[in-house]
Amino acid sequence: MSAPVPIRDLLAGHPFFADLPAADLDLVAGCGRNVHFAAGQEVFAEGGDADAFFVIRHGRVALSVHSPPGGELTIATLGDGEVLGWSWLFPPHRWQFDARAVAGTSAVALDGACLRGKCEADTALGYRLMARFARLIQQRLQATRLQLLDLYGRDGPERSVAG
Amino acid sequence: MVPVPYRVTGRRTELPDTATLALEPIEAGLAGPRPGQFHMLWAFGVGEVPISVSHLQSDRPGTHHHTVRAVGATTRALCALAEGDTLGVRGPFGHGWDLDAARGGDVVVVAGGLGLAPLRPVVEAITAARDSFGRVAVLVGARSPDDLLFADVLAEWRGRFDLDVEITVDHARGGWHGDVGVVTSLVPRIPIDVAAAAAFVCGPEIMMRFAGNALRDAGVAPERIQVSLERNMVCAVAHCGHCQLGPTLVCRDGPVYTLDAVGPLLSVRSL
Numbered sequence: 057m058s059a060p061v062p063i064r065d066l067l068a069g070h071p072f073f074a075d076l077p078a079a080d081l082d083l084v085a086g087c088g089r090n091v092h093f094a095a096g097q098e099v100f101a102e103g104g105d106a107d108a109f110f111v112i113r114h115g116r117v118a119l120s121v122h123s124p125p126g127g128e129l130t131i132a133t134l135g136d137g138e139v140l141g142w143s144w145l146f147p148p149h150r151w152q153f154d155a156r157a158v159a160g161t162s163a164v165a166l167d168g169a170c171l172r173g174k175c176e177a178d179t180a181l182g183y184r185l186m187a188r189f190a191r192l193i194q195q196r197l198q199a200t201r202l203q204l205l206d207l208y209g210r211d212g213p214e215r216s217v218a219g
Numbered sequence: 220m221v222p223v224p225y226r227v228t229g230r231r232t233e234l235p236d237t238a239t240l241a242l243e244p245i246e247a248g249l250a251g252p253r254p255g256q257f258h259m260l261w262a263f264g265v266g267e268v269p270i271s272v273s274h275l276q277s278d279r280p281g282t283h284h285h286t287v288r289a290v291g292a293t294t295r296a297l298c299a300l301a302e303g304d305t306l307g308v309r310g311p312f313g314h315g316w317d318l319d320a321a322r323g324g325d326v327v328v329v330a331g332g333l334g335l336a337p338l339r340p341v342v343e344a345i346t347a348a349r350d351s352f353g354r355v356a357v358l359v360g361a362r363s364p365d366d367l368l369f370a371d372v373l374a375e376w377r378g379r380f381d382l383d384v385e386i387t388v389d390h391a392r393g394g395w396h397g398d399v400g401v402v403t404s405l406v407p408r409i410p411i412d413v414a415a416a417a418a419f420v421c422g423p424e425i426m427m428r429f430a431g432n433a434l435r436d437a438g439v440a441p442e443r444i445q446v447s448l449e450r451n452m453v454c455a456v457a458h459c460g461h462c463q464l465g466p467t468l469v470c471r472d473g474p475v476y477t478l479d480a481v482g483p484l485l486s487v488r489s490l
Binding site: 071116118123127128129130131132133135136137158199202203205206207208209 | 332360362390399426429
């Protein structure tokens with residue numbers, strides 16, 4: 057049986073941490089642990105303590121919101137090489153949506169309180185990490201705006217014919 | 220310039236407002252179209268619209284399929300045609316997809332909504348000559364699971380071991396186990412050799428702009444990204460100017476362009 061890959065090496069190979077200085081990776085990895093979710097398993101629930109974020113290595117997670125009566129609206133799905141969760145960054149540190157694995161998912165969970173403490177102690181690390189999250193949030197905001205445009209809807213700018 | 224009479228030999232409802240018509244010439248037919256070219260379809264007594272070829276039937280040479288969404292009087296009349304009805308056809312017109320430019324390398328096909336219709340012949344041409352291409356990814360975006368065009372064809376493609384087919388929808392309720400998000404979000408996920416990759420993109424123009432940006436960010440060269448534009452084509456032979464886009468006439472020079480040639484024009488407001 058092969059030895060488990062150190063958290064630091066897992067993070068080093070993840071796009072979110074590309075080009076992060078080695079010393080930063082060492083600090084971040086100290087807050088990490090390996091997690092696995094089976095298909096259908098809850099990752100977190102709306103209103104729960106946002107005490108971590110998830111660096112997805114393999115698998116797929118659906119972010120959703122419950123829509124009564126009995127409905128569930130999926131907002132986005134995240135997969136290999138993506139990052140799940142930023143509520144750990146902002147008070148009151150509560151999850152805003154539900155997250156559930158839709159396929160077997162392996163990830164590194166990074167402890168929010170641990171990371172916040174290290175970012176406050178080392179503001180250069182904090183800046184580099186926040187820059188990555190700002191980029192992530194910007195990308196998700198742009199994607200959400202495109203979704204809101206309803207590009208393919210009847211009243212949207214969908215191609216009228218296949219010409 | 221004179222429409223040639225064709226007969227509807229098959230009709231299939233794809234979506235509540237979208238149908239595919241199989242067309243065969245009643246007498247002498249027109250030249251065979253290439254993927255990405257379009258015909259002018261004339262609904263007698265109503266009008267004429269440009270519609271791309273959405274399928275070339277290999278077992279019946281001369282038969283081509285067109286997928287039409289009913290949004291106006293002419294497209295509604297075309298969608299209402301039944302098997303055995305006749306219509307007028309002109310064409311084929313324009314420059315189609317340059318498949319030769321993609322040979323030997325990886326290929327990314329990005330389709331949004333009805334944009335899958337002009338791209339279906341691209342995927343079919345690639346699968347017919349599969350050894351000529353590297354890894355092939357087909358990325359499809361739709362409004363919701365119920366709005367997916369050619370669902371059975373997509374299922375067949377997903378069953379192939381030599382195509383990576385990723386489907387995402389903008390909105391989904393429970394019961395959908397696929398991806399949710401804009402089609403551009405799929406681009407960073409695909410493992411391709413960007414240095415030699417070619418891309419074919421078709422969908423709403425905004426989607427094509429953002430897909431083009433995502434592909435460029437991923438490293439695909441703009442001159443290797445092909446997009447198919449939709450404009451108001453009337454004469455289809457570069458006389459009337461209705462389809463003018465800056466210095467180019469889409470009916471003659473398009474509808475397929477490389478992104479480096481047409482990308483800057485797509486951001487000009489007055490065009």
